[in-house]
Amino acid sequence: MAETKALDKRALYRFPWSMNDNPIGWLEITDICNLHCEGCYRQTLSKHKTLEEIREEVLFLKRWRNPDNMSIAGGEPLLHPQIIEIVAFIRQQGIKPILLTNAIALTPDTLRELKRAGLAGFTIHIDSHQNRPGWQGRSEAEHNELRQHYADMIAEVGGLYTVFNSTVYPSTYHEIGDVVRWGRQHIDRVHGLVFITYRTATTEDTVGLDAGSHVVDLSQLSYSTEHFDEAFVTGPEVVQAIYQTEPSYWPAGYLGGTLRHDSFKWIAGALIGNEHGIYGSVGPRAMELAQVVHHFFRGTYLAYLSQSRIGAKVFALSLIDPAIRAAAGRWLRDVLRHPMHLFSPIRLQTMGIIQAPDVQPDGRADMCDSCPDMTFWNGTLVNSCRMDEYRLFGGLLTVVEKGKQAVREMRETQAEPAGES
Numbered sequence: 424m425a426e427t428k429a430l431d432k433r434a435l436y437r438f439p440w441s442m443n444d445n446p447i448g449w450l451e452i453t454d455i456c457n458l459h460c461e462g463c464y465r466q467t468l469s470k471h472k473t474l475e476e477i478r479e480e481v482l483f484l485k486r487w488r489n490p491d492n493m494s495i496a497g498g499e500p501l502l503h504p505q506i507i508e509i510v511a512f513i514r515q516q517g518i519k520p521i522l523l524t525n526a527i528a529l530t531p532d533t534l535r536e537l538k539r540a541g542l543a544g545f546t547i548h549i550d551s552h553q554n555r556p557g558w559q560g561r562s563e564a565e566h567n568e569l570r571q572h573y574a575d576m577i578a579e580v581g582g583l584y585t586v587f588n589s590t591v592y593p594s595t596y597h598e599i600g601d602v603v604r605w606g607r608q609h610i611d612r613v614h615g616l617v618f619i620t621y622r623t624a625t626t627e628d629t630v631g632l633d634a635g636s637h638v639v640d641l642s643q644l645s646y647s648t649e650h651f652d653e654a655f656v657t658g659p660e661v662v663q664a665i666y667q668t669e670p671s672y673w674p675a676g677y678l679g680g681t682l683r684h685d686s687f688k689w690i691a692g693a694l695i696g697n698e699h700g701i702y703g704s705v706g707p708r709a710m711e712l713a714q715v716v717h718h719f720f721r722g723t724y725l726a727y728l729s730q731s732r733i734g735a736k737v738f739a740l741s742l743i744d745p746a747i748r749a750a751a752g753r754w755l756r757d758v759l760r761h762p763m764h765l766f767s768p769i770r771l772q773t774m775g776i777i778q779a780p781d782v783q784p785d786g787r788a789d790m791c792d793s794c795p796d797m798t799f800w801n802g803t804l805v806n807s808c809r810m811d812e813y814r815l816f817g818g819l820l821t822v823v824e825k826g827k828q829a830v831r832e833m834r835e836t837q838a839e840p841a842g843e844s
């Protein structure tokens with residue numbers, strides 16, 4: 424087992440993304456879903472949006488986000504009756520459409536139609552806390568069978584970028600390695616893995632306050648639960664779990680938090696390998712070059728590649744990137760031992776980690792700096808993970824301990840000018 428290795432922001436590339444120049448446009452086309460995942464941020468309040476509303480949102484995001492790709496999310500976007508037209512409209516705007524789905528409604532016929540409409544790829548959410556019919560009580564390793572089913576179905580059609588994401592709970596942290604090992608074995612059709620660390624607000628010991636300090640019913644939010652006393656998994660802990668499984672993995676870039684100087688909110692990297700094994704990882708220098716060159720020539724930053732098969736030309740980046748140089752050395756030694764491996768295409772497999780909002784002692788939440796998943800709400804941009812606070816309560820909440828709220832109320836009462844009633 425590899426030893427743990429410290430994650431140092433100074434040794435990583437900080438992505439240059441911002442509110443108005445961000446590779447991702449986050450588009451929610453429905454809030455209806457056919458599953459009830461434990462870690463979901465959305466509940467059904469408004470149902471399917473009309474095609475007209477969706478087109479307006481796409482144009483808004485195109486104007487104010489400058490996206491390279493549009494993440495079509497929900498709810499479950501495959502349930503929207505006009506999903507094909509939506510994908511086609513996004514492609515007509517010169518933006519890569521990526522479908523974020525649980526894939527339950529995905530069939531080979533729909534897949535072909537989506538590809539014809541211009542779909543660039545999928546991010547398929549599968550994890551063991553989704554309560555999928557027939558899959559309850561089964562481990563992450565067992566869910567690899569389901570991941571494999573969809574990876575094969577998409578590979579059959581070909582030409583679509585395929586990422587699998589899963590929410591990581593304290594109880595499933597030790598199973599991250601099972602998913603990484605599965606992905607490593609199928610690098611030809613699994614182009615990326617994303618791990619999202621579970622967060623929730625608790626109603627037993629905290630209350631939510633709106634912008635006017637009024638107490639609101641926190642239990643209305645899907646991301647609240649009565650009681651949760653386990654320690655949340657952090658992004659750097661997920662890095663260690665991947666590293667223990669694949670010692671040639673190390674991240675290349677990050678986004679920090681909006682409040683804490685030391686938080687890691689997005690951690691991104693990519694493995695370099697082929698069906699014979701993993702040779703190493705992309706380093707921060709190559710990650711920086713990819714962002715800068717893409718922005719220079721295409722005018723946008725980059726979050727999703729168009730294809731994972733990049734070939735041995737990636738090793739030319741050895742000149743500027745020591746991590747790629749190390750991978751090139753391992754690949755060369757492998758080819759000298761097994762000359763036929765020279766003909767196995769070199770691929771990238773991206774590794775993403777997202778550490779969702781962390782509530783701080785003062786009740787505010789540490790969010791992702793330059794949030795890549797901001798979405799349209801009421802003519803403005805909001806963090807999609809907290810949009811239900813806007814939809815239900817008109818804005819972001821602060822969460823405070825019940826005792827502290829009592830003290831705050833007492834202070835406010837005492838501060839009221841005498842005689843005013």
Ligand code: SF4
Pocket residue numbers: 688777778779780790791794795796797806807808809
């Ligand atoms: S702050 Fe943005 S990127 Fe981070 S979890 Fe929330 S929506 Fe996602």
